[in-house]
Amino acid sequence: MLRYVLARLVLVVPTLWAVATLIFLLVRVIPGDIVELRLVSGGSYVTPEVIQQERGRLGLDKPLWAQYADWIVGLARLDLGTSMWTGAPVSKEIALRLELSLQLAVMATVVAVSLALPLGVWAAVRRGTWADHLVQVFSVAGLATPSFWLGILLLLFLLYAFRWLPPMTFTPLWVNPVANLSQLVWPALAVGYRYSAVATRMTRSAMLEVLREDYVRTAWAKGLAERAVVLRHALRNALLPVVTVIGLEFAFLIGGLVVTEQVFNLNGIGKLFVDAISRRDYTLIQGLMLLVASAYVLVNVLLDLLYARLDPRIRYA
Amino acid sequence: MYARPWARTAGAFALALAVLVAASGTVGNSAPAPQPRRGGSLNFIVSAEPPSFDGHRETTFAVIHPIRPHYNLLVKFDPFNYPKVVPDLAESWTVSEDGLTYTFRIRSGVRFHDGSLLTSRDVKASLDKIIFPPQGVVSARQAMYEMVESVSAPSPNTVVIRLKWPSATFLEKLASPFNWIYKADILERDPRWYERNVMGTGPFRFKEYVRGSHWEGVRFENYWKPGRPYLDGYRALFISSPAAQTAAIKFGQALVEFRGFAPAQRDEVVQFLGDRVTVQESGWLCNLLVVPNNQRKPFDDFRVRRALTLAIDRWGGSRALSQITFMGPVGGVMRPGGPFATPEAELTKLAGFGRDMEAARQEARRLLREAGVPEGFEFTVKNRNVPMPYIPGGVFLVDQWRQIGLNARHVIQETGPYLADLRAGNFDVGVDFTCDFFDDPDVQLAKFVSSDRSPLNYARYTDRLLDGLYRQQSRERNLQRRLQVVRQFERRVLSDRAYQFHLLWWQRIVPHWKRLQGYKVSPSHYLEDLEEVWLSE
Numbered sequence: 039m040l041r042y043v044l045a046r047l048v049l050v051v052p053t054l055w056a057v058a059t060l061i062f063l064l065v066r067v068i069p070g071d072i073v074e075l076r077l078v079s080g081g082s083y084v085t086p087e088v089i090q091q092e093r094g095r096l097g098l099d100k101p102l103w104a105q106y107a108d109w110i111v112g113l114a115r116l117d118l119g120t121s122m123w124t125g126a127p128v129s130k131e132i133a134l135r136l137e138l139s140l141q142l143a144v145m146a147t148v149v150a151v152s153l154a155l156p157l158g159v160w161a162a163v164r165r166g167t168w169a170d171h172l173v174q175v176f177s178v179a180g181l182a183t184p185s186f187w188l189g190i191l192l193l194l195f196l197l198y199a200f201r202w203l204p205p206m207t208f209t210p211l212w213v214n215p216v217a218n219l220s221q222l223v224w225p226a227l228a229v230g231y232r233y234s235a236v237a238t239r240m241t242r243s244a245m246l247e248v249l250r251e252d253y254v255r256t257a258w259a260k261g262l263a264e265r266a267v268v269l270r271h272a273l274r275n276a277l278l279p280v281v282t283v284i285g286l287e288f289a290f291l292i293g294g295l296v297v298t299e300q301v302f303n304l305n306g307i308g309k310l311f312v313d314a315i316s317r318r319d320y321t322l323i324q325g326l327m328l329l330v331a332s333a334y335v336l337v338n339v340l341l342d343l344l345y346a347r348l349d350p351r352i353r354y355a
Numbered sequence: 356m357y358a359r360p361w362a363r364t365a366g367a368f369a370l371a372l373a374v375l376v377a378a379s380g381t382v383g384n385s386a387p388a389p390q391p392r393r394g395g396s397l398n399f400i401v402s403a404e405p406p407s408f409d410g411h412r413e414t415t416f417a418v419i420h421p422i423r424p425h426y427n428l429l430v431k432f433d434p435f436n437y438p439k440v441v442p443d444l445a446e447s448w449t450v451s452e453d454g455l456t457y458t459f460r461i462r463s464g465v466r467f468h469d470g471s472l473l474t475s476r477d478v479k480a481s482l483d484k485i486i487f488p489p490q491g492v493v494s495a496r497q498a499m500y501e502m503v504e505s506v507s508a509p510s511p512n513t514v515v516i517r518l519k520w521p522s523a524t525f526l527e528k529l530a531s532p533f534n535w536i537y538k539a540d541i542l543e544r545d546p547r548w549y550e551r552n553v554m555g556t557g558p559f560r561f562k563e564y565v566r567g568s569h570w571e572g573v574r575f576e577n578y579w580k581p582g583r584p585y586l587d588g589y590r591a592l593f594i595s596s597p598a599a600q601t602a603a604i605k606f607g608q609a610l611v612e613f614r615g616f617a618p619a620q621r622d623e624v625v626q627f628l629g630d631r632v633t634v635q636e637s638g639w640l641c642n643l644l645v646v647p648n649n650q651r652k653p654f655d656d657f658r659v660r661r662a663l664t665l666a667i668d669r670w671g672g673s674r675a676l677s678q679i680t681f682m683g684p685v686g687g688v689m690r691p692g693g694p695f696a697t698p699e700a701e702l703t704k705l706a707g708f709g710r711d712m713e714a715a716r717q718e719a720r721r722l723l724r725e726a727g728v729p730e731g732f733e734f735t736v737k738n739r740n741v742p743m744p745y746i747p748g749g750v751f752l753v754d755q756w757r758q759i760g761l762n763a764r765h766v767i768q769e770t771g772p773y774l775a776d777l778r779a780g781n782f783d784v785g786v787d788f789t790c791d792f793f794d795d796p797d798v799q800l801a802k803f804v805s806s807d808r809s810p811l812n813y814a815r816y817t818d819r820l821l822d823g824l825y826r827q828q829s830r831e832r833n834l835q836r837r838l839q840v841v842r843q844f845e846r847r848v849l850s851d852r853a854y855q856f857h858l859l860w861w862q863r864i865v866p867h868w869k870r871l872q873g874y875k876v877s878p879s880h881y882l883e884d885l886e887e888v889w890l891s892e
Contacts, residue, residue, distance in 0.1 A: 070771020076406055077414060077495060078774065078811065085498050086810050092493050123406050124566070125550055134566050193602070203606045206592055206599065207568045303599045305567030318771050 046339045053335055054328060058113065061327040062106055065320050072122050072318040073098065096122050109324065118325040123317045128325035131310065136292075136329075138208050139306040142222055142229070143291035149230025150237050151284065155273075157234075158241020158280070162249060163268055173238060180235025186297035189228035193301070196224070206303045225302045229295060233287050240283045244276035251275075277348050282341055289337040293330040391873060393582075395890035397589040400600050400612035404566065404593050407550040410533040411485050412493040416880050419532055420613055421570035421591035424584075424885045425468070426535035426555035429459060429478055429514070430526060434884045437877040438694065438793055440530045444478065444556070445514070454521030454832060457529075459514040465579040467538055468560045475508035480539035482506045482516070484546060492546045499528055499798070520830050523837060524795045532792055532881045558584035558886045567593060585873065585889030597743070604628075604866065610890075611867035614880045615639065617681055617743050624866045633869050635876035638684055638692040639861035641790040643748045644802075646855045648782055649816040653732075658722040660853035663784070664707030665719035666759040671712070672751055673859055680744035683862040688803065688845045690878065691860055693794035695841060705850040719759045730760040734783040737776055740767050748858055749786050777813040787813060787855075792881040796841045797829050803848045803855070814855040821847055 073092045093099050097108065112119050118128035161173035196202050204224050209217040248254060249272055257267045296308035307326065314322040346352045403417035410418055410426070430448070433439040442448075445459040465473040486503050488494040502525065504517045518525065535555060541548050553561040556579070559572035573588040592609055594600050601620045603609045605627045616624070625632055647654040647663060654660055669685045677683035687702055689695035702708050709715055723732075738749040746767060753763045763784070768776065777785050789811075791798045801809055804825045805817040821844065828840035849856045865876045873887040 068771065069775045070769065071775060074774050074778065075771055077493070088493055088495065088497065089810070091491070095491060095493075124404075125407055126566075131566065197602070197606075201606070203602055203608065206594060206603050206608050208565070300596050301599075303594050303596065303603075305565075305593075309567065316769060316771065 043339070043343065046342065050332075050335050050339075054331060055110075057331040058110070058324065058328055059106075061324050062109060065318075065323045066102065068315075068318065070318045071098075072096070072320070075317055076123065109321070113328075118328070119321040121314075121319055121322045123314075123319040123322065128322055131322060132307070132325055132329055135305055135307045135310045137210065138222075138304060139292055139295070139308070141211065141218075142225055142295065142304070142306065143288055145222055145226035146229040146233055146291055147284065147288050149226055150233035150287070153230070153234035154237030154241050154280070154284075158238045159245055159268060159273060161238070161242045162245030163264075165246060170242075173242065177235040177238040177242075180231050180238070183232060184297075185225075185229045185232045185295075186301050188231060189225060189298050189301040192224050192228055204302065208305050221302070221304075225295070225298055225304060229291065229298055233291070236287065237280060237283055241276065241280050244279050245272060248272045248276040274348065278345060281344055281348065285337045285341045285344075286334075289330075289333045292333045293326065389872065389891065391585050391887075391889045392891060393585050393889070394587055397586050397611075397871065397885070397888060397890060398609040399589065399591055400594050400603060400609045401570075401591045402593075402595050402600065402612065402614060405570075408553055409547075409550040410535040411481075411488075412495055412550065413533070414495045416614055416883075419881050420883055421564075421572075422553065423532060423535070423883065424557055424559040424572050424589065425553050425561055426537075426557040427465070428530060428532070428534050429482070429536065430530045431532070431884065432527075432530050432793065432877070432882050434877070434882070434887055435875050437879075437882065438527065440526050444473065444536055448526075450526075455518045457516040457518070457525065459516070461512045461514060462579060463512055465556050466577045467556050468554055468575055469538075470577070471538065471540075473536070473556050474511040474539075475514045476511070477539045478514045478536055479506050479508040480542045481534070481536045482514070484537070484542055485534055489546050496531060496533060499531070521832055522797070522829065523832055523834070524793075524797060527793050527795060528797070530793070532883075559586075559589065562588065569593060580886070583886050585887070586885065589885060604868075607868070610871045611865065611874075613865065613883045615681055615861075615863045615865055618678060618864065621864050621866045628868070631869055632866050633871075634864065634866045635874075636865070637863045637876045638690055638878050639681070639863040640690050640693070640792065640794065640799075640879045641788060642686070642690075642860040643682065643744065643858040644787040644789065644855055645752065645858055646777070646782075646785040646787045646814045647853075648780055648784065649814050649854060650780060651783060653726060653728050654783065656726045657852055658726040659728055661706050661850075662719035662722040662726075662728075662759060663756065663761075664849070664853050664856045665715045665722070666761075667707050667752065667755045667858065668712045669708060669859060670710055672755075676744070676747060676751060676859060677862060680747045681861050681864055682744045682748060682859040684860040686857065686860045687849055688857070689796065689799055689841065690794055693878065695794055695796055695799075695838065697842065697845060701842070705846065706853060707849070707856060716759050723759065723761075728761075731762050732760075733762045733764065735764045735766045736784045736786060737766050737768060737773060737782040738786040739770050739773050741770070744861065745786055745788075752784075752786070752858065780813075780815055785813060786858075790880075792879045794878070796837070796844075800825055800828070800841070800844060803844070812855075816852075816854050818847070818852065818854070 073089050077089060077092065097105060109119060120127050121131050157173045161170045164170050205217055205221045208221065211218045254267060254272050257271045293307045293311055295306060296312055299306045299309045311326050314326060401417055401420045403415060405418040405422060406413055408422055428443045429445045430440050431443040433441045444462055444465060446462045448457060448459045450457055461475045461478055467473060483506055484492065485494050486497060486500040486506065488497060502518045502520050502522045504519045507515045509515060537549055538554060541554065558575055558578050560575045562571040562573045564570045570591040571588065574584055574586065578584065594603055597620060600612050601623050604612065604624050621634055625634060647660045649655055673683050673685050684691040687697045687705060689697065703710060736749055736752055739745045749765045753765050756763045776782050789802055802811045804812065804822050806812045806815050807817060808822060824840055824844040828837050828844065831837040831840060848854055863876055863880065870891050872891055873889045
């Protein structure tokens with residue numbers, strides 16, 4: 039098992055290198071120039087000499103291969119470089135937003151799992167009844183409702199019902215838990231609902247499949263209580279695809295909540311992504327893409343490990 | 356102070372206009388001013404974040420609004436009486452007979468936030484960084500001070516600036532809100548230190564900056580001006596979404612957004628807050644420009660460009676667009692309502708600025724026929740994906756040109772590719788803009804001199820006559836004669852050659868809670884100053 043984990047972690051390196059190279063080339067294909075965006079887009083009079091000087095300072099006057107070499111050497115030293123827009127270290131820029139995005143992803147996952155598992159199991163066990171139909175309506179509505187739209191509805195509800203708005207600035211959980219939660223609980227609900235819809239449907243279909251298995255029929259035949267059959271024998275075996283969906287959605291949430299972050303004015307990774315791309319902040323885009331790629335790779339490794347834990351029959355050689 | 360006749364004339368003219376602007380520029384602020392009160396913290400919105408902390412290198416209001424309160428300038432625009440220039444760190448100044456030497460007396464007893472005393476050496480080091488930046492240091496407005504020969508500090512409280520040629524508005528240029536005075540010792544050690552750090556003499560000390568969230572300042576207890584600032588501190592909240600900005604103002608999370616709101620945002624705030632809100636409005640030193648590519652057929656033919664400008668109903672557009680955007684005033688190269696504005700009677704004689712649209716459009720069709728442009732001719736209008744006011748402006752233009760038989764296609768791009776295309780000449784017609792901090796032909800006309808002399812001119816033409824007029828007005832010390840040259844310049848650019856032309860100027864709309872006092876809107880969103888701002892109970 040340990041060897042498997044180590045092998046997976048070693049494989050992460052070439053994967054991330056390939057991703058890094060692809061990103062490096064892709065961001066330079068996009069038209070636009072950070073120097074012009076920064077110095078000229080405000081409509082100010084800046085001489086071409088100043089623009090050239092700034093380009094030189096950022097290393098953009100070097101040939102592409104030299105820029106690539108500089109970046110890769112930095113990466114090898116775990117240095118993501120500095121943001122071309124703000125001049126601050128990329129790692130610092132990301133760390134600042136990662137705290138919020140991670141907390142929101144965890145909270146949304148908690149909301150999703152809390153809804154998806156009981157509802158999915160309930161719908162499967164009561165297949166074809168009103169309960170099943172109710173859950174299906176709930177989950178289809180969740181799939182069809184963009185989380186940013188639900189976020190807007192939540193805000194409007196708060197505005198009209200309580201004449202209150204969640205705080206517009208982020209306060210870390212350990213500084214002021216009330217302020218923190220009063221800001222993040224609403225986006226967590228909006229995102230968690232859509233997320234739960236996916237997981238509910240997956241839980242229901244996985245459960246339906248497992249409930250037809252011989253060992254479940256045997257469990258019923260042995261006279262086990264419904265709770266024991268459903269939770270211990272069926273659900274545990276149905277969890278593999280559900281865990282996969284939850285894991286991948288979690289990785290997506292790290293950088294994918296662009297519009298929802300806008301709606302709630304959240305200073306997260308998604309907003310940073312949009313800002314970095316619109317400013318052509320190459321180093322920051324590269325750092326962020328690596329973060330998201332790493333999140334997916336890491337989640338996949340963790341999922342593999344979790345599979346073995348959930349299903350002892352799974353062995354990694 | 357102003358010691359020479361030409362300077363006195365300019366000063367009196369500016370003052371008279373300032374009074375005019377003050378009298379006509381604001382709405383809903385006519386009650387007698389109550390007594391200022393000390394205390395409280397002001398929350399305000401900033402819709403973008405500062406790229407760096409160095410005002411000398413940046414060009415955006417996103418640097419001014421949160422960071423300017425940490426600094427003083429040598430001289431500044433009077434926050435209540437634009438465009439009057441008043442002392443800041445310079446307590447007085449004199450100008451030599453020939454207009455070439457400016458001598459500033461620096462205030463004594465001014466302390467930096469680290470406790471050290473400010474001297475003329477700090478002022479000289481700061482101005483040197485702006486005007487003669489060392490290698491590797493970017494100064495965004497260096498070109499504005501090309502008339503400066505030297506800056507010297509002959510004594511601890513004297514700074515002398517010598518010019519190569521007299522400049523009618525040098526003092527105003529010096530009052531740029533970006534010209535923050537830094538500490539000489541720090542600049543000597545590291546001229547780029549201020550890009551990532553804050554340390555000035557301003558009314559507020561730096562407290563914290565949380566990227567993407569807020570910037571916070573607290574009162575500097577040793578501030579040189581007695582009794583100022585009134586506020587205990589301020590917090591600039593970075594909120595980019597207009598909907599979130601409006602909500603934040605409505606629910607009191609912020610009291611104001613200093614840049615300006617669109618009419619719909621204003622109405623929403625006013626409707627919700629009722630008499631708890633005041634709306635201040637002013638002309639705005641920003642405009643949208645139509646930029647035909649003068650090197651691309653058929654726009655290389657001045658008849659086609661003239662037809663384009665003739666087709667635009669600016670007066671009708673002003674009425675319609677001012678309902679949904681902050682565009683409104685009709686003007687030429689200088690801001691309507693400003694000290695150099697072209698009177699309406701003269702403006703309406705320029706191609707495209709007349710009120711008889713039927714005649715103008717007939718003339719436009721005739722010019723197009725004469726130039727061999729067929730009915731239904733197709734071209735693209737490149738525009739930025741910034742909703743306010745670019746996209747409505749672009750849509751309006753497309754409609755106007757359709758009315759003379761042209762088929763314009765609106766291509767909306769992200770700012771990066773849009774700028775790259777404009778710079779590379781990869782466009783038929785572009786929608787461009789200008790935004791400046793004060794009314795001055797040197798600044799507003801810079802965009803119109805030949806492309807090889809102005810990196811901001813995307814219209815791709817060379818006109819040495821125009822360049823000569825620019826130079827002539829810049830060095831003209833007599834205000835009336837300067838105005839005449841500016842009019843000549845305007846006629847040639849907008850009408851005779853129609854190289855590029857304005858759509859509409861902008862109107863600044865700043866709704867704010869009535870609790871916010873001691874603030875007066877000016878024609879530039881770069882001129883915000885928190886020194887005199889206070890909060891009522």
